[in-house]
Amino acid sequence: MLFLEYPPCSTCKKAKxxxxxxxxxxxxxxxxxxxxxxxxxxxxxxxxxxxxxxxxNTSGMLYQSLHLKDRLPEMSEEEQLxxxxxxxxxxxxxxxxxxxxxxxGFRPNEWDEKL
Numbered sequence: 797m798l799f800l801e802y803p804p805c806s807t808c809k810k811a812k813x814x815x816x817x818x819x820x821x822x823x824x825x826x827x828x829x830x831x832x833x834x835x836x837x838x839x840x841x842x843x844x845x846x847x848x849x850x851x852x853n854t855s856g857m858l859y860q861s862l863h864l865k866d867r868l869p870e871m872s873e874e875e876q877l878x879x880x881x882x883x884x885x886x887x888x889x890x891x892x893x894x895x896x897x898x899x900x901g902f903r904p905n906e907w908d909e910k911l
Contacts, residue, residue: 797822800832800891802884811890811902820911822892831884832891837877840891844898848876851900853888 799822801808
């Protein structure tokens with residue numbers, strides 16, 4: 797499994813500990829240093845079954861400084877994906893990816909159910 801994280805993020809730390817406590821193997825990827833690309837994001841959104849807006853880090857400073865709350869509704873899905881691919885800090889984290897699963901954000905109950 798691929799675990800995308802921003803190491804200083806407290807939620808990412810909790811999610812990582814969750815995986816370690818359960819003996820679930822994963823490979824870490826620093827979301828800011830190796831932000832997801834357009835094709836990856838497009839694939840993950842499709843496989844997750846989630847709306848694209850769930851992939852945006854709405855509480856992040858970059859999201860807020862770009863006024864994306866107001867701008868996103870006017871943007872096409874392709875434009876949103878291309879924007880997300882420009883900076884990992886725009887992407888909600890953590891993200892857990894395996895062949896049959898994409899989890900966005902850390903919700904322990906959801907992770908219990910899906911993993």
